[in-house]
Amino acid sequence: xxxxxxxxxxxxxxxxxxxxxxxxxxxxxxxxxxxxxxxxxxxxxxxxxxxxxxxxxxxxxxxxxxxxxxxxxxxxxxxxxxxxxxxxxxxxxxxxxxxxxxxxxxxxxxxxxxxxxxxxxxxxxxxxxxxxxxxxxxxxxxxxxxxxxxxxxxxxxxxxxxxxxxxxxxxxxxxxxxxxxxxxxxx
Amino acid sequence: xxxxxxxxxxxxxxxxxxxxxxxxxxxxxxxxxxxxxxxxxxxxxxxxxxxxxxxxxxxxxxxxxxxxxxxxxxxxxxxxxxxxxxxxxxxxxxxxxxxxxxxxxxxxxxxxxxxxxxxxxxxxxxxxxxxxxxxxxxxxxxxxxxxxxxxxxxxxxxxxxxxxxxxxxxxxxxxxxxxxxxxxxxx
Amino acid sequence: xxxxxxxxxxxxxxxxxxxxxxxxxxxxxxxxxxxxxxxxxxxxxxxxxxxxxxxxxxxxxxxxxxxxxxxxxxxxxxxxxxxxxxxxxxxxxxxxxxxxxxxxxxxxxxxxxxxxxxxxxxxxxxxxxxxxxxxxxxxxxxxxxxxxxxxxxxxxxxxxxxxxxxxxxxxxxxxxxxxxxxxxxxx
Amino acid sequence: xxxxxxxxxxxxxxxxxxxxxxxxxxxxxxxxxxxxxxxxxxxxxxxxxxxxxxxxxxxxxxxxxxxxxxxxxxxxxxxxxxxxxxxxxxxxxxxxxxxxxxxxxxxxxxxxxxxxxxxxxxxxxxxxxxxxxxxxxxxxxxxxxxxxxxxxxxxxxxxxxxxxxxxxxxxxxxxxxxxxxxxxxxx
Numbered sequence: 001x002x003x004x005x006x007x008x009x010x011x012x013x014x015x016x017x018x019x020x021x022x023x024x025x026x027x028x029x030x031x032x033x034x035x036x037x038x039x040x041x042x043x044x045x046x047x048x049x050x051x052x053x054x055x056x057x058x059x060x061x062x063x064x065x066x067x068x069x070x071x072x073x074x075x076x077x078x079x080x081x082x083x084x085x086x087x088x089x090x091x092x093x094x095x096x097x098x099x100x101x102x103x104x105x106x107x108x109x110x111x112x113x114x115x116x117x118x119x120x121x122x123x124x125x126x127x128x129x130x131x132x133x134x135x136x137x138x139x140x141x142x143x144x145x146x147x148x149x150x151x152x153x154x155x156x157x158x159x160x161x162x163x164x165x166x167x168x169x170x171x172x173x174x175x176x177x178x179x180x181x182x183x184x185x186x187x
Numbered sequence: 188x189x190x191x192x193x194x195x196x197x198x199x200x201x202x203x204x205x206x207x208x209x210x211x212x213x214x215x216x217x218x219x220x221x222x223x224x225x226x227x228x229x230x231x232x233x234x235x236x237x238x239x240x241x242x243x244x245x246x247x248x249x250x251x252x253x254x255x256x257x258x259x260x261x262x263x264x265x266x267x268x269x270x271x272x273x274x275x276x277x278x279x280x281x282x283x284x285x286x287x288x289x290x291x292x293x294x295x296x297x298x299x300x301x302x303x304x305x306x307x308x309x310x311x312x313x314x315x316x317x318x319x320x321x322x323x324x325x326x327x328x329x330x331x332x333x334x335x336x337x338x339x340x341x342x343x344x345x346x347x348x349x350x351x352x353x354x355x356x357x358x359x360x361x362x363x364x365x366x367x368x369x370x371x372x373x374x
Numbered sequence: 375x376x377x378x379x380x381x382x383x384x385x386x387x388x389x390x391x392x393x394x395x396x397x398x399x400x401x402x403x404x405x406x407x408x409x410x411x412x413x414x415x416x417x418x419x420x421x422x423x424x425x426x427x428x429x430x431x432x433x434x435x436x437x438x439x440x441x442x443x444x445x446x447x448x449x450x451x452x453x454x455x456x457x458x459x460x461x462x463x464x465x466x467x468x469x470x471x472x473x474x475x476x477x478x479x480x481x482x483x484x485x486x487x488x489x490x491x492x493x494x495x496x497x498x499x500x501x502x503x504x505x506x507x508x509x510x511x512x513x514x515x516x517x518x519x520x521x522x523x524x525x526x527x528x529x530x531x532x533x534x535x536x537x538x539x540x541x542x543x544x545x546x547x548x549x550x551x552x553x554x555x556x557x558x559x560x561x
Numbered sequence: 562x563x564x565x566x567x568x569x570x571x572x573x574x575x576x577x578x579x580x581x582x583x584x585x586x587x588x589x590x591x592x593x594x595x596x597x598x599x600x601x602x603x604x605x606x607x608x609x610x611x612x613x614x615x616x617x618x619x620x621x622x623x624x625x626x627x628x629x630x631x632x633x634x635x636x637x638x639x640x641x642x643x644x645x646x647x648x649x650x651x652x653x654x655x656x657x658x659x660x661x662x663x664x665x666x667x668x669x670x671x672x673x674x675x676x677x678x679x680x681x682x683x684x685x686x687x688x689x690x691x692x693x694x695x696x697x698x699x700x701x702x703x704x705x706x707x708x709x710x711x712x713x714x715x716x717x718x719x720x721x722x723x724x725x726x727x728x729x730x731x732x733x734x735x736x737x738x739x740x741x742x743x744x745x746x747x748x
Contacts, residue, residue: 018694018697018698019697021698021699022693022697024230024231024232024233025233025696030230030234030258032229032230032261032262034229038225041225042220042225043211044212045211045212045512046211047217070273071217071219071274074269074270074272074273075274077269077272078267078269078270078272080265080268081264081265081267081269082261082262082265083265085260085264085265086261087261087262129729132730132732133729133730133731135582135583135586135730135731136580136583136730137579138579166727168694169693170693170694171693205507205511208509208510208511208512209506212509232699316542319396319543319544319545320392320542320544322395322396322543323393323395323396323542324392324395325392355503355507355510356506356507356509356510357506357507357509398605398606398607399605399606399607404605404608404632405605406603406604406632406635406636407603408603416593416594416599417585417591418585418586418591419582419586420585445591445648448593448644448646449593451642451643451646452639452641452643452644452648453639454639454642455643456635456636456638457635459634459635459638459639460631460635461632461636461639
């Protein structure tokens with residue numbers, strides 16, 4: 001059975017986006033990528049100021065309301081349908097709810113008579129290093145990286161974990177590709 | 188029956204993105220938006236240089252290959268599944284194939300025992316005005332706007348057409364909301 | 375004497391950025407552009423949260439502190455020096471202080487024995503239309519456009535005014551180019 | 562005498578931008594930053610397709626023409642004037658011409674009776690690591706990082722060198738701040 005989805009989970013500024021771009025470059029097939037950031041981009045701007053939406057405090061804490069959760073659930077169901085329709089999918093997510101977030105995905109994946117083959121990848125990064133990278137990127141509310149570094153992994157089960165603290169994104173991508181037995185023949 | 192999807196079709200620089208943001212602001216429910224641009228963002232960067240991907244000539248002509256079409260088809264199937272799962276969806280598309288592009292969506296929408304209620308909207312803009320806006324935005328290959336202005340509408344059937352040549356995006360959004368009998372109570 | 379600087383002044387969402395890109399495309403020489411947005415990009419991120427920096431209220435009001443003003447003054451002096459060194463310069467500014475803001479520029483321009491030839495251009499946009507475009511662009515705090523539409527022009531003297539309410543950016547750029555007696559020979 | 566300018570030189574994807582944001586966060590004064598990227602943003606879009614402008618080959622080689630050089634020279638003169646006017650300035654540059662590029666800056670800095678106190682910083686990054694980061698960022702033509710990694714440092718003299726291969730941007734910024742005897746009191 002071939003892996004149809006790769007679900008990456010890690011805190012803010014743990015290096016997921018760069019890792020995803022390297023994975024897309026390294027894997028021989030064409031993989032589509034979606035995640036927390038592209039979901040928020042797809043939502044109305046007012047979701048970032050309304051009660052039911054997503055709120056980022058000045059200390060970097062993220063709170064998510066009922067409307068956000070409902071949209072996210074329908075979105076995730078659609079993403080799983082893309083994979084069932086034959087697309088290779090990489091998800092770049094932040095499990096704010098830890099194990100509960102994973103179970104939400106798991107439920108959608110098990111749904112139906114056609115279980116998908118998914119690779120679960122934990123993206124770790126030392127808390128202080130993630131906080132330093134948050135300063136270097138300059139487009140995130142300071143504090144998100146530290147707040148999320150550990151909590152997003154609580155109770156989550158992975159097939160594979162990578163750590164970006166001392167390894168480049170490309171090296172982590174190659175670790176994942178090797179685990180899948182895949183590697184693009186370079187042009 | 189309530190409208191679950193709004194599919195906007197128009198050429199490059201016809202004002203679709205601004206119209207979508209106004210629609211999201213005007214409509215009372217929370218609508219998710221996806222489209223040609225977000226699909227390309229989700230693809231590997233090499234899709235923009237490979238044979239089977241998407242190629243934009245220096246004169247603004249856009250050619251799309253087999254790999255692109257296959258990913259797009261799975262993507263569209265997933266988007267339709269999001270709508271069936273209860274999300275309100277706005278699609279911001281460019282029907283490079285005119286009527287054939289509409290039929291691809293139509294097939295996915297009719298699929299199954301649960302037909303979706305879709306509003307088809309044509310977004311027109313005078314060719315010269317679209318070409319002028321292409322210069323003003325500065326992030327598109329010159330020529331795309333003129334090349335696509337008419338061809339994307341050939342043989343396409345709409346429930347409603349708006350024209351951004353002389354109307355602001357917000358006015359066009361209100362025309363669409365009025366057609367749906369919807370309008371957000373302003374805060 | 376040839377015009378060495380064009381200083382555009384207008385409120386938020388009045389269409390200055392698109393107008394500048396069209397001017398750069400239309401004018402035969404290569405013109406460099408700088409303005410309020412690029413100045414803020416050049417500043418430390420903390421200037422947007424510190425007392426002496428720049429603060430944008432949730433209603434779109436903009437307040438500027440002493441540290442901001444000091445940096446802006448040195449920046450403006452440097453921009454004028456670029457023009458004296460031979461670069462053609464377009465400034466895209468928001469005169470939050472109206473006439474006082476113009477006088478600050480005027481003082482720097484008159485400084486020295488080598489007065490620069492400057493074209494002052496007012497960029498008008500109907501308040502309601504600017505507010506509608508603010509919604510369409512989606513990246514500004516709602517209320518800035520309406521708050522600034524008139525106040526930035528109070529007491530300011532122009533060589534030329536353009537109005538983007540009903541005219542495209544490219545048409546306004548051509549009005550300015552015609553005033554200068556300049557027009558690029560199209561390739 | 563206090564340092565008024567910090568000039569950073571390093572190849573594409575060597576980590577200069579992140580380092581600059583960390584420096585702006587760490588240094589107690591407010592430092593303005595300018596560089597090769599912001600200069601290109603200030604130029605007309607057609608400079609990227611015209612003979613006298615800047616051309617990036619598909620292999621990542623960068624060629625710069627006479628019009629570009631003339632604008633760059635006036636721009637640099639203006640930046641130096643900003644520093645003389647009291648602004649603290651960080652330059653984030655790519656010395657495509659190696660020692661000759663440094664001499665161009667040096668000439669402007671020595672000009673006049675008021676020599677500026679400048680800190681020259683070399684930003685090194687292992688060629689393979691820079692090439693890997695180029696893939697991870699995904700917005701640069703592949704090959705630029707490798708092509709520039711060494712050549713930009715040829716014959717250049719520095720007060721200080723930092724190496725981002727194994728050190729985070731924030732750590733490199735602190736090395737520079739320590740060298741200056743400066744460090745912001747954290748809030």
